[in-house]
Every structure is written in structure tokens, then in C-alpha cells.
Amino acid sequence: MKSIVDPSKITPPEPTGLLDRPRLIERIKRNEAKRLTLIIAQAAQGKSSLAASYVKAAHRPCAWVNLDPVDSDPVNLFLAITSSLQQSVKSTDFSSLLSYPSVSMGPKEPALLFRDWSTAILDHITVPTLLLLDGLDQLPSDSPSFQFLSSFVEHLHPPLHLLVLSREVPPFRLEELRVKQDAFLLTNRDLAFNMDETRSFFLALRGIELSPRALQRIHTTTGGWIGGLVLISHALEAIDPAMREAFVLHSIPSVFKGHVFDYFTEEVFSSQPEFLKDFLIKSSIFDPVDPQIVDSLLDTNNSLQILEQCAKKNLFVQPGFGGKQGRIYRYHPLFRDFLNLKLNTDLSEDSKRQLLLKAGSACKAVGEAEEAIKFYLKARAYEEAALLIQDLGMQLINMGRTSVLSQWLNEFPKPLIKKNPWLLLYLSMTRRFTQASKNLISLRSALDLFEKEENISGQLLCIALLMEG
Structure with a gap:
């Protein structure tokens, strides 16, 4: 086991190229007394940039760890954390911990072993310190490192504060921590740019001046998704300033959607199991997505569980209230456009018609007559x-x-x-x-x-x- 960690693994990113988020940084600061802060949001939603801006403004040492699948081994994770602390907290010597896991191995139960590892780290922290774990979703959900981290969170106490960035909800006892006022959570809804931030992003950061109407069009199209705003700004920078307004108002350019769809393919869709790809493509004909109706459409009984997992993994799926089961879901508008395109290209005309017919029957069966009519008309039934x-x-x-x-x-x-x-x-x-x-x-x-x-x-x-x- 190597005891030296690659410097890039414990180096925070530079907070450049994105807008400062004072409203969010202030919220994090107000909750610093809690054990844990979690920023859980979908891809390209500015999690790392926000955290880097917060770290830059913080008046205390920050140990940053960029997680990857290698950290599924709790020994690797322990070494990454202690190496980052050694680099960041100049007033404390953590060198004795760099060989600690190897000498502490023995017949102990994992829970006792991980408790000892956690207390060994925490006992060395004597000054206000921030430990930041970026990319927790890189670890498989059954990774033993989660058992170590759960123990670490359980024993966590001042002066150390833990900040976790992830696309997925981690398997911590999150609700219990929140009830005890021990955890603070930021999600997609919090990180999405509001209209003022969208205006500042284009004008102050990109030097692109647009009318309120054009900005509203962009904001509505992207839902404040930062990745979408960045892609639109690149598209606008490539054309004549005199043409930008019309370019936005008359249609969100196909070149922009092409870039977004390439992003979804590479970053979100391609790594999913085949059954989930099929589920997402076919269920995208609904907006919103009612699990009971999808069950009927796809002849299954676990749509609610699948959608809930997608929401937890931040696969551009947002939960809401409604429907027959009290729960509905919405796909991000751009993600839904992407899925609709996949539907139109991957399915034959006859398969699409049969899917629409079945969707109409599924809506009719639960009393959604108006939705059923729409699907029957699309199917020419x-x-x-x-x-x-x-x-x-x-x-x-x-x-x-x-x-x-x-x-x-x-x-x-x-x-x-x-x-x-x-x-x-x-x-x-x-x-x-x-x-x-x-x-x-x-x-x-x-x-x-x-x-x-x-x-x-x-x-x-x-x-x-x-x-x-």
C-alpha cells in the first residue's frame, strides 16, 4: 500500500471562470457550527466551484480530497484524508497517522476498527479546520469506505467540520443528523442560478449583454442549470453580438442542444444500466412522471423506487407532490428533450405508436382522460x-x-x-x-x-x- 498520495488528489480547484455565490456562501457560513455540510446536486451544477469559493473565503485551514474509485478501499481513503490534513494544517503534525492503518490492522470488528481510525484523526485536530470530500458518488454504494465514513461522521466534533460534495445522497443517517441540527444540506434547487445570477453570469463574467426577455428565455430553458448556461455562453461568444438577441429569442440553437446532448450522453446516460436507459427513454413521454402510470406503461411495479433512486443520484430527476401515489417526478427540460430524441431515434415508428397507445390506456385506467386523449391523438388512435x-x-x-x-x-x-x-x-x-x-x-x-x-x-x-x- 502506497503511503504517498498524488498531490493532485489533495489539491482544491481554483475558483475561476464562474460567478461568486455570496448568498450560498453566507448560508454555509451560518451553519458552520454543525458537524456536516452536504452539497448534493446533479452534474455541472457548480458544486466544486461553490466549495472552492467558500474555501477561499474561509479563515481556517481546509483539507481537500478529490475522491475516485480507488478510495473504495478505506485504507486509501484514510491515507488521502490524513495526507491532505498534513498538507493543509501547518500547526499540527499528522505524519504518525500516515502508517496508522497498516499497524492498526488486526482481529477487530470493522466497526471498532473504523472507530479507532476516526478518533485517531479527530484527536489530532486542535484548531478550527475544514475537511472537504469532493465526489463521494465516485464510491460504490456498497463500498466499505462508507462504513468508515459513517463512523467518522458519528464521532465528528468541533473544531473539525466536514463538507461533502456528491451527485448522490450518501448512505449516512442524514435525516437523523438534520433532526439533531447536525447537518446542513444544499441541493439542485439551491444551486440553480436565479435571474439576478443569470444576468450577472452573462454580463459581468462573460461580457454578453442581453435583454430581460432573452435572459428569461435562457433561464426558463436551462432551469438555472449552470452547465447549460456555460454551454449557451460559449455558443453566443461564437456569433456576432448584433445577432445574439435574435439567436436566443427565436430558438435555442440546435448547436447548443447538440452540445448539451453530447454532455448527457457522455456524463449521465452512457454509464447507466440498460434497463434504466430503457425506463428513462420510455417514461420521458410523460410530464410530469407519475410512477403508477409508468408501472402500467412498462408492466412493472417498481417505478416509484426507480424514480426515487434517480432523484437521489441526481440524474436530472426532481421529485414533487401529486399523482395517485402522492409523488410525481419531473425530468429537467433539457434532459427530457434528450430522452425524447433518443425515443425518436431508437424506436421504430410502430414501436413508438404502440408505446403511445399503451400510454393512453394507462392514463385512461387511472382516470386521466385528458392525458389519455393527447396520447391517443399522437398515436393516431x-x-x-x-x-x-x-x-x-x-x-x-x-x-x-x-x-x-x-x-x-x-x-x-x-x-x-x-x-x-x-x-x-x-x-x-x-x-x-x-x-x-x-x-x-x-x-x-x-x-x-x-x-x-x-x-x-x-x-x-x-x-x-x-x-x-
Whole structure:
């Protein structure tokens, strides 16, 4: 086992090229008395940059460890931590700990062994010190290093404060720590740029001046995701300043989405297991994503667990409240666009149509008739859509939602509408105060069809509208 750690492993990044985040740094400072700070957010959300800015502003030594899979071995992790402390805390000699794991091995249970390792480190800390572990998600969830870190957190006390950066929620007793006011947590929502930060990022940092309308368009498209803002800024820097405003307002350029999609492919999607790729691609047809409906779509019963794991891993999946199970999820808009593109390129036309049909049936089964109609129309399953519209149409009209009904009817082939008296009736009612001559023709046709079907209620509605006309 090597006792010398690569210097790059214990060197913090320079906080350059990104905006200072005083509102977040101040929040971290206000919680320094707690044992633990966790910054848990998706890829390219500025975790390391924020931490580097905080360290630069801190008035105490900081030991930084850049984690990688090698640290799954708790001995390697112990050596990385002690080497970083040795380099950063000049007032204390940690050299005796650099060989400590090898001489402390023995018949002890791991829990007792890791307790001894933890107290050995903590007993050496005599001045206010920050220990920062960057990239905890690099360690497999079943890594024995997590047992060591759990023991370390359990025995952690001032003057040492631990700050952890990760894309995934670590297997610590996080809720218990938060209840005890021992942990402070920042997530995607906290790290996302607000409008003021978006404006400052483009103007002060990149020298790109944009109108409030253009900035709002960018902010809405990216959801404040820092990686997206950086990619857009690169795209804007490459074009004539006079063209930038139109470039943003008329369409988020395909070159930008191309860069984002390449990023998702390399950093997020390609490393996932095949079953999860398939799950994400097919479930992306929903927005929001209701686990119960996805279960029906994919013939499974664990969609809730899969989505919860994706949210914990920060795979651009955000939880929310709603749906039949009280829990819904949303994919980041750009990630959803990426998944939709994969859906359109990876599935045949027939497979896509079957998926849309099944999505319509899944929504119908849980009483989501409007969503079902949308999917049936996309699948060109007009008969199924017409049956639902027949039941729902009058309710929408009474609610004043004729524009929704009109939009659906416009997606039907005209010959199908002419054969269906209810669709003819609803079409007339959506243009009740316009196109009077067309309405009279449609209503007479609907009345004839209702008479052939001996449908009294339909006949009465047509007669009432004809009299009104």
C-alpha cells in the first residue's frame, strides 16, 4: 500500500471562470457550527466551484480530497484524508497517522476498527479546520469506505467540520443528523442560478449583454442549470453580438442542444444500466412522471423506487407532490428533450405508436382522460380518442375550455369528424359565435346522424342550437 498520495488528489480547484455565490456562501457560513455540510446536486451544477469559493473565503485551514474509485478501499481513503490534513494544517503534525492503518490492522470488528481510525484523526485536530470530500458518488454504494465514513461522521466534533460534495445522497443517517441540527444540506434547487445570477453570469463574467426577455428565455430553458448556461455562453461568444438577441429569442440553437446532448450522453446516460436507459427513454413521454402510470406503461411495479433512486443520484430527476401515489417526478427540460430524441431515434415508428397507445390506456385506467386523449391523438388512435371526447366534451364546454376541445378536434381527419355526430356537435359548439353558416351545416349533419342512431339527447342538443342559430 502506497503511503504517498498524488498531490493532485489533495489539491482544491481554483475558483475561476464562474460567478461568486455570496448568498450560498453566507448560508454555509451560518451553519458552520454543525458537524456536516452536504452539497448534493446533479452534474455541472457548480458544486466544486461553490466549495472552492467558500474555501477561499474561509479563515481556517481546509483539507481537500478529490475522491475516485480507488478510495473504495478505506485504507486509501484514510491515507488521502490524513495526507491532505498534513498538507493543509501547518500547526499540527499528522505524519504518525500516515502508517496508522497498516499497524492498526488486526482481529477487530470493522466497526471498532473504523472507530479507532476516526478518533485517531479527530484527536489530532486542535484548531478550527475544514475537511472537504469532493465526489463521494465516485464510491460504490456498497463500498466499505462508507462504513468508515459513517463512523467518522458519528464521532465528528468541533473544531473539525466536514463538507461533502456528491451527485448522490450518501448512505449516512442524514435525516437523523438534520433532526439533531447536525447537518446542513444544499441541493439542485439551491444551486440553480436565479435571474439576478443569470444576468450577472452573462454580463459581468462573460461580457454578453442581453435583454430581460432573452435572459428569461435562457433561464426558463436551462432551469438555472449552470452547465447549460456555460454551454449557451460559449455558443453566443461564437456569433456576432448584433445577432445574439435574435439567436436566443427565436430558438435555442440546435448547436447548443447538440452540445448539451453530447454532455448527457457522455456524463449521465452512457454509464447507466440498460434497463434504466430503457425506463428513462420510455417514461420521458410523460410530464410530469407519475410512477403508477409508468408501472402500467412498462408492466412493472417498481417505478416509484426507480424514480426515487434517480432523484437521489441526481440524474436530472426532481421529485414533487401529486399523482395517485402522492409523488410525481419531473425530468429537467433539457434532459427530457434528450430522452425524447433518443425515443425518436431508437424506436421504430410502430414501436413508438404502440408505446403511445399503451400510454393512453394507462392514463385512461387511472382516470386521466385528458392525458389519455393527447396520447391517443399522437398515436393516431382516433376511435379511442373520440370515445373519450364524447364523454368529456360537454364538461369542457360548461367549464369554458372550448379552446382545448377545439385543439383536439383539429387533429382529427375531417372525414372522421363528418361521420361522428358528437364530434360534429362539439365542433359547432367550439365556434358557436363564429362561422355561423358552417355551424348550421354541421349541426344539421349531426342531427341527421343522431336521428339514425335514435339518440334523443343528441337530437335535442342539435335542435336547441339550431333554434339559437
